Amino acid sequence: MFTRSPTTKKLSFFFHLHKSYFSTDIVGDRPVLVRDFIHSALYDPKHGYFSQRSRSVGVLERSIKFNQLEGRKAYMKHLDKIYKRSDISWFTPVELFKPWYAHGIAEAIMRTAQLSVPLQIYEIGGGSGICAKGILDYIMLNAPARIYNNMTYTSVEISPSLAEIQKETVGEVRSHLSKFRVECRDAADRSGWGDAKQQPCWVIMLEVLDNLPHDLVYSENQIFPWKEVWVEKQHDKESLIELYKPLEDPLIKRCVEIMELDKNQSVSIAKSVWSKVFPKPRRCWLPTGCLKLLEVLHEVLPRMSLIASDFSYLPDVSIPGERAPLVSAKGLMLVLELEGPFVHGQRDDLPCSHLDLQKDGCSEDYNSYLDAKGDADIFFPTDFWLLERMDHYCSGWMQLHADNSTKQGKKRRTLVLDTSAFMEEFGLPTKTRTKDGYNPLLDDFKNTKFYLSVPTHNVK
Numbered sequence: 001m002f003t004r005s006p007t008t009k010k011l012s013f014f015f016h017l018h019k020s021y022f023s024t025d026i027v028g029d030r031p032v033l034v035r036d037f038i039h040s041a042l043y044d045p046k047h048g049y050f051s052q053r054s055r056s057v058g059v060l061e062r063s064i065k066f067n068q069l070e071g072r073k074a075y076m077k078h079l080d081k082i083y084k085r086s087d088i089s090w091f092t093p094v095e096l097f098k099p100w101y102a103h104g105i106a107e108a109i110m111r112t113a114q115l116s117v118p119l120q121i122y123e124i125g126g127g128s129g130i131c132a133k134g135i136l137d138y139i140m141l142n143a144p145a146r147i148y149n150n151m152t153y154t155s156v157e158i159s160p161s162l163a164e165i166q167k168e169t170v171g172e173v174r175s176h177l178s179k180f181r182v183e184c185r186d187a188a189d190r191s192g193w194g195d196a197k198q199q200p201c202w203v204i205m206l207e208v209l210d211n212l213p214h215d216l217v218y219s220e221n222q223i224f225p226w227k228e229v230w231v232e233k234q235h236d237k238e239s240l241i242e243l244y245k246p247l248e249d250p251l252i253k254r255c256v257e258i259m260e261l262d263k264n265q266s267v268s269i270a271k272s273v274w275s276k277v278f279p280k281p282r283r284c285w286l287p288t289g290c291l292k293l294l295e296v297l298h299e300v301l302p303r304m305s306l307i308a309s310d311f312s313y314l315p316d317v318s319i320p321g322e323r324a325p326l327v328s329a330k331g332l333m334l335v336l337e338l339e340g341p342f343v344h345g346q347r348d349d350l351p352c353s354h355l356d357l358q359k360d361g362c363s364e365d366y367n368s369y370l371d372a373k374g375d376a377d378i379f380f381p382t383d384f385w386l387l388e389r390m391d392h393y394c395s396g397w398m399q400l401h402a403d404n405s406t407k408q409g410k411k412r413r414t415l416v417l418d419t420s421a422f423m424e425e426f427g428l429p430t431k432t433r434t435k436d437g438y439n440p441l442l443d444d445f446k447n448t449k450f451y452l453s454v455p456t457h458n459v460k
Contacts, residue, residue: 031232031243033252035213035288038369038378042211043158047374050159050211058091059128059169063098071436093448094131094206097432097441102134104427108307109135109202110143111426112454119151120201122301124187124293125208126155129166136176153180156187188212188293193300200455201301205308209387210379212289215252216321218244219282226284228252231370240370255286258393259386283321285380291390298394306391306453309419310382313447318367323383327366329376384416384449391453415452419445 027037042049060082069075082091094101113119119139126132132153140148153176157163163182170180185192216229227244234241247253297304314326372378395411420442423429432441 027231027233027240029233031230033249034216034229034231034369037231038372039213039289041372041374041376042213042378044374049372049374049377058095059130059165060091060095060098064096066432066434066440069434071434071438072440075434075438075440092127092130092207093441093445094134095128098130099134099137100428100431101423101441102131103138104423105131105204105307106135106138106142108422108426108452109305110139112305113202114200115144115147117200119147120199121151121153121204122201122304123153123155123204123206125205126157126166126182127162127206129155129169131204131206132166132180133170133172133176136170136179137173140173140175148179151179155180155182156192157182157184158186160184188289188296190296190299193296196300196302198303200303200305203297203301203304203306205306205310207310209287209290209308209310209382211377212287212293212380214323214325214380215249215255215286215288216242217247217252217256217284217286218242221280222282226256242370251288251292252286254393255288255291255390258291258389259284259286261389261393283324285321285323285325287323287380287383287386287390290382290387291394294390294394298396303455305455306451308387308451309422309448310451311379311447312382312384312449314379314381315447316365318365319369323381325369325378325380327369327372327376327378329366329373381447382449382451384451387451388414388416388453395455411456412453413456414454417450417452419448419450422450 032040040048043051045051064075064078066075069078109119109121121135123132132155136148136153139151153170155163155166157166163184166182167180170176183192217226218229219226226247228247228249230243230245231240232243233239247256297306317324317326319325319327366372366376369378391414392410392412397411417425423441427441429439429442433439
């Protein structure tokens with residue numbers, strides 16, 4: 001079984017549900033692309049999901065002492081206690097496993113960074129700032145003094161309230177403040193970056209890709225061309241419907257092009273035959289928000305190295321389509337999904353894989369993204385194969401040529417690792433191991449991966 005919260009995404013129990021805002025308010029008199037609908041549902045300054053909960057990112061008072069816990073049962077009971085005394089929405093993995101999660105990322109950077117030049121790190125969506133603080137701590141304690149003294153760490157954060165929290169978190173170590181700054185803006189907006197920067201640097205994105213806006217394309221069957229999906233109000237103005245148009249949006253067209261590069265001709269013929277026998281409609285979710293962000297990053301930071309972590313798979317998704325999202329609203333409820341048996345409370349005779357810690361609330365996963373009302377998280381799995389292709393495409397290597405070939409010297413070296421493999425290579429897994437050998441950082445992250453991408457000189 002794959003893990004969902006708490007050990008991957010966000011151990012979630014939401015303190016308030018806002019029912020006064022409806023998805024129909026997102027759409028005006030004119031239709032909008034699906035990505036614009038999702039962006040408003042998540043990030044609208046007044047009604048968006050994250051705008052309402054930007055003060056709810058959890059910060060643990062102290063690190064969890066894993067080596068003092070007997071095993072999984074003790075670990076889960078400890079989390080239960082933390083959440084019962086905390087009026088917050090979620091703890092991120094970098095927070096739950098502080099400082100070791102951030103230290104693993106710092107070690108990966110130190111092994112591959114060009115230390116002959118000042119180290120520059122950018123983090124997109126830094127949350128509470130615990131990753132920044134952990135990385136700065138690690139470099140301060142383990143790298144030569146000149147590396148720490150000359151480095152810079154820039155957080156690009158869209159939420160003003162989270163930006164303030166990050167300053168407070170990093171500022172706990174006074175010497176970090178001269179190296180750290182927060183820029184409160186949208187990282188996908190090219191205008192906020194200024195002139196392109198030619199120096200080598202690192203970009204960190206932890207659980208960012210899953211909440212970036214996506215587009216949706218639709219086809220009547222396996223061989224019919226894709227159509228872009230728009231959202232519009234019905235005549236009653238109280239419900240929303242989808243509208244299908246020919247592909248015209250440049251960003252959607254680029255994403256489809258990348259997805260279909262080097263398509264095997266024999267596969268296309270087989271699909272054509274199959275579609276005549278078993279015709280069925282197709283729906284495909286496109287990570288256009290990720291593509292837009294990568295295009296901007298490659299333009300303004302052409303020598304960047306990238307490290308990103310996110311979901312490779314989401315369980316219990318009922319929304320149709322390839323790479324479909326999970327749309328989930330929870331009211332004062334904690335839903336845990338674990339691997340293997342787990343015992344809770346007095347029911348120690350009943351092994352189970354789902355643990356619900358309910359506090360007079362409700363949990364609801366929507367069957368349609370159109371039901372999002374600003375009270376629901378919309379998060380997507382990351383197709384790491386497609387992420388790698390988009391990365392190569394945006395770097396200028398993977399371009400479609402007249403002969404449909406993409407054979408050029410690669411400008412990026414890339415690597416995809418399971419979270420457990422990444423932490424075993426770069427982290428200190430003994431620090432997150434309980435007395436009986438159970439290690440939540442290694443054992444419960446079955447549906448998350450790390451993506452590493454560094455530039456190469458092979459550009460012919």
